[in-house]
Amino acid sequence: MRIGIVCYPTFGGSGVVATELGMALADKGHEVHFITYNQPVRLDFFSHRLHFHEVVLEEYPLFQYQPYELALSSKMVEIVQRYELEVLHVHYAIPHAYAAYMAKKMLEEKGIDIKVVTTLHGTDITLVGSHPTYKTAVEFSINKSDEVTAVSNSLREDTLRLFNIEKDIKVVYNFIDGEKYDKAHEDDCKRIALAQPEERILTHISNFRPVKRTDDVIRIFNKVQKKIPSKLLMVGDGPERLKAENLVNELQIEDKVLFMGNSTEVAKILCYTDVFLLPSETESFGLAALEAMAASTPVISTNTGGLPEVNIEGKTGFLSDLGDVDQMAENAIKILKDKNTLDEFKKNAKEHIQLFSIDTILPAYEKLYKKCYVNL
DSSP: OEEEEEOOOSSSHHHHHHHHHHHHHHHTTOEEEEEESSOOTTOOTTSTTEEEEEOOOOOOTTOSSOOHHHHHHHHHHHHHHHHTOSEEEEESIIIIIHHHHHHHHHHHTTTOOOEEEEEEOSHHHHTTTTSHHHHHHHHHHHHTSSEEEESSHHHHHHHHHHSOOOSOEEEOOOOBOHHHHHHHHHHHOOGGGTSOTTOEEEEEESOOOGGGOHHHHHHHHHHHHHHSOEEEEEEOOSTTHHHHHHHHHHTTOGGGEEEEESOSOHHHHHHTOSEEEEOOSOOSSOHHHHHHHHTTOOEEEESOTTHHHHSOBTTTEEEEOTTOHHHHHHHHHHHHSSHHHHHHHHHHHHHHGGGGBHHHHHHHHHHHHHHHOTTO
8 A cells, every 4th residue: 555644753642653653554565655844753764665755845925934734735745646645644633634635625636536544643632623723624624534543532532522523533542662662671771871770760751841741740759769769861852841950950859860852762761761750731642651661661640631541550550630749759659669569560561562562553554544445
């Protein structure tokens, strides 16, 4: 099959999932074309079946903001025609599903019937898409997609609650390649570079937006480190980073917290980690939690959004109410207090990811592609 994938080429969850999906499809023998404004950060061109097509924005004095949707739609039309693509799989409703519908209509004028699969990831629905400015367009483009998926039951329910949706929304979970994390443990896990043998390592990975509540991460860690010798790795970047750094200074724990910036070496970083902290306001799925589990790392998280579908209370970690820093710290200490307890949670976390294996999820998408395109 010849498949076009449209996504944000960033460190965020939707871009990571779309990129990993495209590479897995190429490994299965499909021809995959990424269409976006930058090369996705995790895209590995080792396979000759992978292609990247840049959406270029021209500068015009007339526009205060460059019309990305128009450029993207035009690029989709060009690539579908040139490479005879059969399916466009767009990740994120805004602006990708809307742009895909415009491309679909333009291609119909040329006698080409391209099918569109739209995957909803979270903030495109719960935060941005439901805003009155965008709601009508998002609702329209979802309903005009040939197939629609959501990455969790929670997100599916939110979408049906916030919009008038006529399409059947199928839940297809995000997935993980556990072998990649096994290899990081075998090859590169030199823990002593970051902490002393007696210290535990806690980690948070995000885009440092307010919804991730990085202040809570630091306050949880501060309580933990008073009871258990430990270090905190803060991985990522974004608008809340300076605020987080200031809080670290205020609490006088600068020697215990390391801000590492954005990284493509997530598997290596997680192999150092004993507990992963994810006290988010909401997560449509919680890909970061799943990545942590793939590295045999238990998760301390909130019980919001799709997180209870990923993090199993008392088995792979613990769930707490939003903002309950005290309980999250207590739960982290409960896991870290002795080696046997920690080892049991690590084992459970690793075993749990089998439910989200690429071998399970990839066929679900292939089935959708075939279902929506009558000529396949």
